[in-house]
Amino acid sequence: MLTLESVTKVYKVGTFGGKRLRAVNEVSFQVAPGQIVSLIGESGSGKSTIGRMVLGLSRVTEGTITFEGQDVSQLESGRRRAYYGDVQGVFQDPFSSYNPIFKADRVFTLVKGFFPGIGRSEWEEKVEHALNAVRLEPGTCLDKYPHQLSGGQLQRMLIARALLLDIRLLVADEIISMLDASTRIDVLNLLGDLKSRGLGILFITHDLSLGNYISDRTMILRRGSVVELGATEKVFGNPVHPYTKMLLASVPHLHEKWGQREHAGDDAGADSAEPALVEVEPDHFAAVAP
Amino acid sequence: MSLRVDDLTVHYRTLRGDVKAVDGATFSIDDGEIMGLAGESGCGKSSLGKSLIRMDARMKHVAGRVELDGRELPIADDAKMNEYRFRDVSIVPQYSMSALTPTRKVGTVAHELLESRDVPFDRVKPELVRRLMLVGLSEDVLDRYPIELSGGMKQRTVMVISTLLDPSLLIADEITSALDVSSQRAVGEMLVEFRDREFVKSMIVITHDLAILYQIADTILVMYAGKLAEKAPAEKIVRSPRHPYTRLLISSLPEVGVRFDETRLAGIPGKPPSLLAPPAGCRFRDRCPLAFAKCEEAPPFVELEPGHEVACWKAAA
Numbered sequence: 001m002l003t004l005e006s007v008t009k010v011y012k013v014g015t016f017g018g019k020r021l022r023a024v025n026e027v028s029f030q031v032a033p034g035q036i037v038s039l040i041g042e043s044g045s046g047k048s049t050i051g052r053m054v055l056g057l058s059r060v061t062e063g064t065i066t067f068e069g070q071d072v073s074q075l076e077s078g079r080r081r082a083y084y085g086d087v088q089g090v091f092q093d094p095f096s097s098y099n100p101i102f103k104a105d106r107v108f109t110l111v112k113g114f115f116p117g118i119g120r121s122e123w124e125e126k127v128e129h130a131l132n133a134v135r136l137e138p139g140t141c142l143d144k145y146p147h148q149l150s151g152g153q154l155q156r157m158l159i160a161r162a163l164l165l166d167i168r169l170l171v172a173d174e175i176i177s178m179l180d181a182s183t184r185i186d187v188l189n190l191l192g193d194l195k196s197r198g199l200g201i202l203f204i205t206h207d208l209s210l211g212n213y214i215s216d217r218t219m220i221l222r223r224g225s226v227v228e229l230g231a232t233e234k235v236f237g238n239p240v241h242p243y244t245k246m247l248l249a250s251v252p253h254l255h256e257k258w259g260q261r262e263h264a265g266d267d268a269g270a271d272s273a274e275p276a277l278v279e280v281e282p283d284h285f286a287a288v289a290p
Numbered sequence: 291m292s293l294r295v296d297d298l299t300v301h302y303r304t305l306r307g308d309v310k311a312v313d314g315a316t317f318s319i320d321d322g323e324i325m326g327l328a329g330e331s332g333c334g335k336s337s338l339g340k341s342l343i344r345m346d347a348r349m350k351h352v353a354g355r356v357e358l359d360g361r362e363l364p365i366a367d368d369a370k371m372n373e374y375r376f377r378d379v380s381i382v383p384q385y386s387m388s389a390l391t392p393t394r395k396v397g398t399v400a401h402e403l404l405e406s407r408d409v410p411f412d413r414v415k416p417e418l419v420r421r422l423m424l425v426g427l428s429e430d431v432l433d434r435y436p437i438e439l440s441g442g443m444k445q446r447t448v449m450v451i452s453t454l455l456d457p458s459l460l461i462a463d464e465i466t467s468a469l470d471v472s473s474q475r476a477v478g479e480m481l482v483e484f485r486d487r488e489f490v491k492s493m494i495v496i497t498h499d500l501a502i503l504y505q506i507a508d509t510i511l512v513m514y515a516g517k518l519a520e521k522a523p524a525e526k527i528v529r530s531p532r533h534p535y536t537r538l539l540i541s542s543l544p545e546v547g548v549r550f551d552e553t554r555l556a557g558i559p560g561k562p563p564s565l566l567a568p569p570a571g572c573r574f575r576d577r578c579p580l581a582f583a584k585c586e587e588a589p590p591f592v593e594l595e596p597g598h599e600v601a602c603w604k605a606a607a
Contacts, residue, residue, distance in 0.1 A: 042470035043441070150561050180330040181498060182558035185542045189557075192550040206470060213544035213555075236546060250475040252501035254528055254545055258475065 001200050002031040002054065002087075002169055007063035007073075009049050009224075023049045025224040026063070029217075031169060031200045036191060038203040038211035038232070041221035042247075047204045050221075051173045054202060055089045056080055067169070085114055088162035092174040094154035098146040104154065105142045107161045114165055130160040134190055152183030159190065170194070173204040188214050208251050212236050220244050225274045230284030240286040292492045293319040293342075293459055298354035300334075300341045308350070309565045311337035313516040315354070316591060317599075319459075319492045319509075324485055326503030326524065327496045329513035332562060336384065338513070339461045339496045341365060343379045359458055376407055380457040380490075382449050384464045389448050390436040397432030400451050407455065414454060421450045421489070425480055442473030449480060453489045460490040466502055478506045500543065504528050509597070512536050515562045515573040518591050522598040532594060532605035535574045572602070580604045 009024040024046040031037045041047040052058040053073070054065060060073040072083055091097060098104055108127050115123070128138050134156040141153055149157075155175055162170055172191065176184045191201055191214055205211050211218055211232070218235040220228040220243065227241045239245045249259060274287040298315040301308040311334040319325050329335045341349060342356060342365065351366035358378060364370040383389050390399055400418060401411045419429045425446045436444060445465060453460060462481060466474045484490050495507055503510050504524050511521040512533065520533040531537045538558045548555065560577040563569055571586040572578070578585070584603045591601040600606060 042472065152561075181500075181539055182330060182542055183561075184557070185544065185555045186557040188544070189550070189554060192554075208471065209544045209546045209548075212546050213548055214550050233549070247471055248546065250471040251546055252475070252478070252499070252505045254501050254504055254540065254543060258479075258505050 001033050001068060002202070003066045004029055004050070004054070005064050005066075007050070007053060007065060008061050009046070009053060009058065010061045023224050024053070027221075027224075027226055028063075029219055029226070029229065031202055033168065033200050034195055034198045035217065036195050036201040036203050036215040037217045037219065038205060038215035039219050039221060040205060040208060040211045040247075042206060044223065045221040046224040047206075047221050048173055049224075051089065051171045051202060051204050054169075055087065055171055056083065057089075085165050086167055087169045087171065088165060088167045089171040089173060090155065090158045090162060090175050093178055094151050094158060094175075095146065095178075097158055098154060100146055102145075104144055104146045104149055104157060107157060108164060111161060111165060126164060127160075130164045131157075133163055133194075134160045135186070136160065150183065151179050152187060155179060155187055156190065159187075159194075163194075167199070169200045169202065171202045171204070174206070176205065176210055177207070184210075208236075208247060220247070222274070225287065226277060227274055228284075228286045229277065230286075234281065234284040238281070238284070240280050240284075240288055244286075292321045292323070292359060294357040295342075296355050296357075298338070298341065298356060299352040300337055300345070301350045301352050302337070302348050303350055304348070304566075307566050310516050310568055311349075311565060312341060313568070314591075315518055317511060317518065317521055319494070321491050322485060323509060324481065324493045324495060324507045325521075326500075326507035326510040327494055327513065328498060328500055328503055328510055329519075330498060330562065332515075332565070333513045334516040334565070335496050335513050336463055339381070339463050339494055342459070342494070343375060343381050343461060344368070344371065376403070376452070376457065377455050378457055379459045379461070380452045380455070381461040381463065382445075382452050382465050384496075385468065390444060392436055395433060395435055396439075396447055396451075400432065400454070403451065404454070409455065418450065418454060421454070422447070424483075425450060426476075442469055442476065445469065445473070445477055446480065449477070449484070453484055456489055458491045460484075460493045461496070462493060463496045464498070465495075466497060466499065474502065475505075478502055482506050500528070500540065501545075512539070515568060516565050517573055517588075518599075518601060519574070520598075520600045520602075522600075526598055532598070532600045533574075533602045534578050534580050534604065538579075 005028050006026040007024060008026055011021045011023050013019045013021045027050060039047045039050060049058060053060050056075060064071055065073045075083055131138050136156050141149055141157060146154060176187055203215055215232050218232045219226050222243050228235055228244045239248055275289050277285040277287050280286050295315055295317050298312055300312040302311050315338055327335045356363040356365050363374060404411050404414055427446060431447055466477050485493060507524045510524050510527040512519045514535050520536050527536060531540055542555055542557050544555060558577055563573055572589050575581045575585045589601045589603045591599055592606050593599050
């Protein structure tokens with residue numbers, strides 16, 4: 001459904017834009033319907049930049065992004081609007097996604113333009129249906145201001161808004177990190193349920209345990225390059241790249257103490273380019289010298 | 291017994307009335323103990339931490355006393371408290387990334403802080419440099435502006451500066467939350483090392499992340515809606531919690547190895563009560579699967595066995 005091919009993003013940095021920063025370096029992957037692909041990386045790994053490029057919020061420097069066979073990296077405004085009927089994003093901070101002056105359900109009204117000539121009762125039914133899909137009571141969240149709702153409720157309303165458009169791909173950029181432990185699992189489970197309805201999800205996170213819990217495929221990014229990619233259980237069960245191993249060793253577990261530290265940090269080979277991805281086992285690729 | 295907190299009650303003054311952020315907290319911390327303070331946002335954990343060092347203008351000390359090393363801390367008196375700050379009680383603030391003045395070099399910040407406590411900078415400087423080296427930073431950071439340091443480096447610098455006078459109690463407020471997993475681990479291990487080297491006698495580590503606490507804390511105190519819910523050794527909290535809230539919270543955490551397709555974890559339905567007018571009785575009652583008639587009455591925070599305290603009628607029975 002969504003295919004990225006050697007996508008590269010170069011930012012101009014420095015006082016007069018004289019320097020170049022390769023934020024994303026030749027990244028290729030696919031998202032199929034009913035599949036959750038997680039992009040895992042630390043800050044500065046380019047994971048959010050990839051999400052922004054898929055959503056057309058940031059230009060692609062090189063490479064192509066195709067959705068259902070159509071190149072979407074350079075859409076003009078008319079076709080872009082149609083694209084947003086299929087692809088939507090939800091971001092990290094639910095509180096700043098809403099305008100505090102207006103009631104929270106305005107996010108639904110704003111997308112009503114996608115349905116010209118829809119009747120009032122039909123529209124209300126549609127909204128209610130979308131809210132039910134994210135397990136929200138219409139009575140508790142309609143006609144309220146954003147500050148009257150919890151972060152989890154607001155985040156679920158944003159997902160409901162995306163569902164209202166009958167989208168096929170959701171870009172979920174760190175949507176869990178601002179939520180409390182007792183509600184974050186509900187939002188994660190919701191993504192799992194949506195997956196079974198055929199929605200493809202690009203799940204961007206820095207939290208390895210969340211990625212492991214929910215996704216079918218996992219990509220580990222480091223400084224803009226993919227270092228490991230494959231079926232989630234293979235990447236987590238048998239990590240090959242030293243960086244993946246270091247990340248996994250740093251994750252705090254609830255029932256197990258940190259082991260002896262193997263790697264002093266992330267400074268090893270800081271400037272060296274990653275070798276090309278090689279298949280280490282079926283459906284599991286890593287950027288290691290063969 | 292390094293720190294004793296007895297029936298501490300702190301309110302926030304707002305236009306709509308008092309928010310009962312900390313309600314009757316009673317606990318103690320031993321010398322050399324790292325106590326984790328966990329809970330959801332808005333449960334009062336940061337307010338409890340802050341009230342031990344500096345109440346801001348909106349906070350009001352309603353009741354209770356705090357004793358550090360046998361001396362009572364005048365927590366309600368902002369001016370008197372100044373004598374204890376930095377020397378006896380110190381804090382690594384939430385978002386300590388922005389705790390350093392952007393227009394001053396790191397060394398200048400440290401210098402001014404020390405002078406404000408009448409400690410000559412030159413006398414402490416060798417120790418400052420030694421400790422910076424210990425956390426993997428070179429002396430150059432003193433000559434740099436905060437913007438030149440990465441998030442993890444700033445966090446470590448602030449930790450070194452705030453513990454420079456070997457305080458008896460250090461309050462670390464959400465210091466790992468904004469960091470990547472690898473720096474998170476480095477900072478966590480640093481906290482333990484600072485305790486082991488006796489730079490700090492005891493610590494309160496405030497975070498919502500129970501997994502981090504399990505790695506570094508000796509004991510964990512769980513708060514819910516302004517009240518203490520459970521305090522026990524870290525191992526007990528994680529493996530055999532007694533309060534229903536702790537149990538549900540622990541079971542809702544995804545771990546590496548748990549997959550949605552195989553095991554579906556459940557969250558806790560409902561949300562915490564408003565602290566403007568908290569309900570009488572147990573505050574977790576509305577979300578608790580074990581609630582019964584007696585929960586209309588607030589459960590006391592009682593000791594089940596030495597070192598394990600719980601506020602729940604069902605657990606205590």
